[in-house]
Amino acid sequence: MPSKLAISYRNVTRSFGTLTAVDDVSLDIAEGGFLAIVGGSGSGKTTLLRLANRLIEADRGTITVEGADVQSIDPVALRRRIGYVFQSGGLFPHLSVADNIGITPKLLGTPATEIAARVDELIELVQLDRTAHRDRLPEALSGGQRQRVGVARALAAKPRIVLMDEPFGALDPLTRDALGEDFRELHRKLGLTTVMITHDMTEAILLADRIAVMRGGKLLAQGTPAELSASSDAYVQDLLRTPRRQVERLNALLPQSGAA
Amino acid sequence: MSFFDDPRWGEALSHLPDYLGNHVRVSLAALALGLVVSLPLAILTRNRPAPRAILLALASIVQTVPGLALLALFYPLLLLATSVTLAWFGVSFSAFGFLPAMLALALYSMLPVLRNGITGLNGIDPALIEAAKGVGMTARQSLVMVELPLALPVMMAGIRTAAVWVIGTATLSTPIGQTSLGNYIFAGLQTQNWVFVLFGCFASALLALAVDQLLGLIESGLRRGNRPRAGLGALGIAALVAATLVPTMGRSSSGYVVGAKTFAEQYVLSALLRDRLQAAGLEAAARSGLGSSVIFEALKAGDIDLYVDYSGTLWANQLHRTDIKPRAELLAELKAALARDNITLLGELGFENAYALVMPKKRADALGIHTIADLAAHTATMSIAGDYEFFSRPEWAALQKAYGLQFRAQRQMQPDFMYAAVASGEVDVIAGYTSDGLIAKYDLVALDDPRQAIPPYDAILLLAPKRTGDERLKAALSSLLGKIDIATMREANLRASGNDANSSPDAVAKWLWGKLGGR
Numbered sequence: 001m002p003s004k005l006a007i008s009y010r011n012v013t014r015s016f017g018t019l020t021a022v023d024d025v026s027l028d029i030a031e032g033g034f035l036a037i038v039g040g041s042g043s044g045k046t047t048l049l050r051l052a053n054r055l056i057e058a059d060r061g062t063i064t065v066e067g068a069d070v071q072s073i074d075p076v077a078l079r080r081r082i083g084y085v086f087q088s089g090g091l092f093p094h095l096s097v098a099d100n101i102g103i104t105p106k107l108l109g110t111p112a113t114e115i116a117a118r119v120d121e122l123i124e125l126v127q128l129d130r131t132a133h134r135d136r137l138p139e140a141l142s143g144g145q146r147q148r149v150g151v152a153r154a155l156a157a158k159p160r161i162v163l164m165d166e167p168f169g170a171l172d173p174l175t176r177d178a179l180g181e182d183f184r185e186l187h188r189k190l191g192l193t194t195v196m197i198t199h200d201m202t203e204a205i206l207l208a209d210r211i212a213v214m215r216g217g218k219l220l221a222q223g224t225p226a227e228l229s230a231s232s233d234a235y236v237q238d239l240l241r242t243p244r245r246q247v248e249r250l251n252a253l254l255p256q257s258g259a260a
Numbered sequence: 261m262s263f264f265d266d267p268r269w270g271e272a273l274s275h276l277p278d279y280l281g282n283h284v285r286v287s288l289a290a291l292a293l294g295l296v297v298s299l300p301l302a303i304l305t306r307n308r309p310a311p312r313a314i315l316l317a318l319a320s321i322v323q324t325v326p327g328l329a330l331l332a333l334f335y336p337l338l339l340l341a342t343s344v345t346l347a348w349f350g351v352s353f354s355a356f357g358f359l360p361a362m363l364a365l366a367l368y369s370m371l372p373v374l375r376n377g378i379t380g381l382n383g384i385d386p387a388l389i390e391a392a393k394g395v396g397m398t399a400r401q402s403l404v405m406v407e408l409p410l411a412l413p414v415m416m417a418g419i420r421t422a423a424v425w426v427i428g429t430a431t432l433s434t435p436i437g438q439t440s441l442g443n444y445i446f447a448g449l450q451t452q453n454w455v456f457v458l459f460g461c462f463a464s465a466l467l468a469l470a471v472d473q474l475l476g477l478i479e480s481g482l483r484r485g486n487r488p489r490a491g492l493g494a495l496g497i498a499a500l501v502a503a504t505l506v507p508t509m510g511r512s513s514s515g516y517v518v519g520a521k522t523f524a525e526q527y528v529l530s531a532l533l534r535d536r537l538q539a540a541g542l543e544a545a546a547r548s549g550l551g552s553s554v555i556f557e558a559l560k561a562g563d564i565d566l567y568v569d570y571s572g573t574l575w576a577n578q579l580h581r582t583d584i585k586p587r588a589e590l591l592a593e594l595k596a597a598l599a600r601d602n603i604t605l606l607g608e609l610g611f612e613n614a615y616a617l618v619m620p621k622k623r624a625d626a627l628g629i630h631t632i633a634d635l636a637a638h639t640a641t642m643s644i645a646g647d648y649e650f651f652s653r654p655e656w657a658a659l660q661k662a663y664g665l666q667f668r669a670q671r672q673m674q675p676d677f678m679y680a681a682v683a684s685g686e687v688d689v690i691a692g693y694t695s696d697g698l699i700a701k702y703d704l705v706a707l708d709d710p711r712q713a714i715p716p717y718d719a720i721l722l723l724a725p726k727r728t729g730d731e732r733l734k735a736a737l738s739s740l741l742g743k744i745d746i747a748t749m750r751e752a753n754l755r756a757s758g759n760d761a762n763s764s765p766d767a768v769a770k771w772l773w774g775k776l777g778g779r
Binding site for chain 2: 055080
């Protein structure tokens with residue numbers, strides 16, 4: 001077990017009216033870990049993610065971030081400390097790529113020259129073209145480029161933790177694969193702790209170290225992909241069936257390299 | 261003479277700095293006040309559906325009140341307010357002119373600003389507001405950095421709508437004493453001076469377009485982050501304001517203000533009075549187009565210094581009397597009553613402008629009608645038209661009672677159109693004015709009133725309380741008292757109703773003075 005926890009949920013519950021979105025969930029994310037939360041729509045996975053930076057408040061239970069109870073931290077300060085990548089980017093349409101990326105450092109009062117340098121560095125880091133993209137408005141970018149800007153923005157204030165809400169869901173398969181791989185590399189290189197939501201078990205297996213499965217607000221199972229495949233839960237097995245069948249069909253349909 | 265050689269264009273142009281300047285000042289002040297109140301309200305209620313609905317409903321109700329009525333309402337409202345502040349704090353302010361006009365127009369500007377502000381702020385993708393929170397913005401930062409910039413185009417569209425409405429509606433502030441481009445329109449309509457009407461309409465339309473374009477420049481500049489562009493728009497608005505402030509700089513407020521109600525005779529008489537004062541070396545200006553309920557209060561409050569009213573009007577409206585007395589008695593009693601308000605009834609001009617039942621002479625002769633008593637037998641098959649206030653005035657009730665008049669139908673009409681309507685047979689009888697020149701022009705006859713149901717309406721000269729002891733003023737006016745007979749006034753009014761270069765109030769006033777033996 002790694003010694004320190006980046007995020008820890010203890011018996012956390014959150015309801016919206018009569019709907020219990022997150023139901024008594026306990027979950028730990030180790031520092032440097034990459035956790036994927038997998039579940040269908042309405043499973044409570046987005047609520048669980050947003051509880052971590054207090055975009056949503058818990059009704060019961062305790063959440064700690066890097067050892068401190070989130071209730072003891074000012075929510076605005078907490079959010080500036082944690083990177084957040086929104087579904088389909090969440091970029092501000094009236095701000096340029098550079099201004100979008102630099103927004104959190106600006107809120108933190110970082111000097112403009114420092115922000116500019118940081119923005120350049122991040123544009124390189126997420127493999128965008130500084131001359132072509134820096135001063136564009138988001139509407140002039142492709143979906144994949146926008147999501148790269150979204151990732152750069154989340155990393156701008158040098159957070160140690162990044163939360164991602166279905167970051168690659170709306171992208172075409174090629175872009176999605178490339179972006180996923182690139183992010184995994186960033187995660188490793190920067191020593192981030194990453195929590196990513198996805199409804200796609202294949203993506204979760206390919207990118208994350210550990211996977212948590214949510215259904216109806218409950219945490220059904222958690223562990224490495226290998227641990228998960230040993231789970232006796234029918235729903236978890238259902239979720240794992242898809243990547244398995246895909247692998248079989250792909251193996252049958254595509255000639256194995258070097259096998260001919 | 262071609263259309264544009266008409267000297268009335270020149271006369272219209274000479275009023276432009278004054279009218280336009282006042283119009284811009286009251287419109288922009290109203291718009292600014294409307295914005296200062298509405299934008300924060302839109303922001304405060306953006307996430308509160310209940311107060312938002314109430315606010316929008318209230319603003320919509322205000323919008324359904326006709327502009328003219330809204331403006332007129334603010335006058336008595338402010339009179340009440342100033343009497344309260346005077347009683348409680350010993351401070352009074354003028355309920356006349358700028359203040360009521362500005363407040364009413366500001367209220368009028370609120371709906372589009374509120375509605376578009378709220379629509380703009382509520383139309384923002386909730387995911388973006390969530391993103392603003394997520395990157396670490398406070399609620400205030402989210403508002404300033406994300407919500408307001410995104411709502412800007414919709415908000416600016418509302419502001420532009422409000423600007424156009426306010427500038428258009430400001431033309432209706434003339435009757436409550438605010439000089440505006442409406443002065444052209446009111447004066448033009450009353451004296452059938454279509455050059456003035458056209459001039460006023462075009463000027464206010466051009467002003468509305470110009471302000472709309474400048475606001476559009478600010479909007480597109482802000483939206484594209486193009487500061488010079490937005491700055492140019494702002495500079496344009498500022499220049500407009502600055503330009504309109506210039507004409508007022510040199511103008512002193514010590515001069516005499518001559519009031520006039522909204523009909524031709526009043527325009528002519530106010531021009532005549534002004535000319536007399538100026539001839540006596542006094543500084544004087546006419547403030548015309550005032551509503552008949554506004555003008556007396558304005559005199560009482562000292563917002564105007566003098567004007568001509570009619571004894572019967574004051575008898576009914578100010579003294580609230582419904583009994584009718586012989587001319588001399590009524591005048592004496594009126595004079596005493598006005599003196600209690602420190603208003604000086606300087607004297608009569610010599611003619612009477614009373615209500616009279618008027619019909620075509622030929623028809624009256626054919627039917628053997630000479631008096632209202634003769635008319636009574638025919639009214640069951642006849643229709644009658646009167647001005648906007650006649651049928652609610654005590655004279656009408658008195659006439660009906662004294663002669664048992666029962667008309668088949670009654671209609672309200674713009675006074676200038678009544679005479680043509682009765683001449684053409686569109687209505688059978690009108691409640692006209694004895695001094696109106698159109699009676700002779702259309703060959704009409706004013707029926708006698710043997711039972712004296714209609715009180716005397718002598719034209720009388722009134723002076724404001726602050727002018728009670730002003731002997732120079734009284735001396736300057738003395739040459740007019742008792743000098744204007746009904747035939748002369750009718751002819752003057754007929755001239756003023758023409759649509760040519762000699763029909764402007766100023767020209768007719770000069771003619772009238774010549775006719776009175778002056779030079």
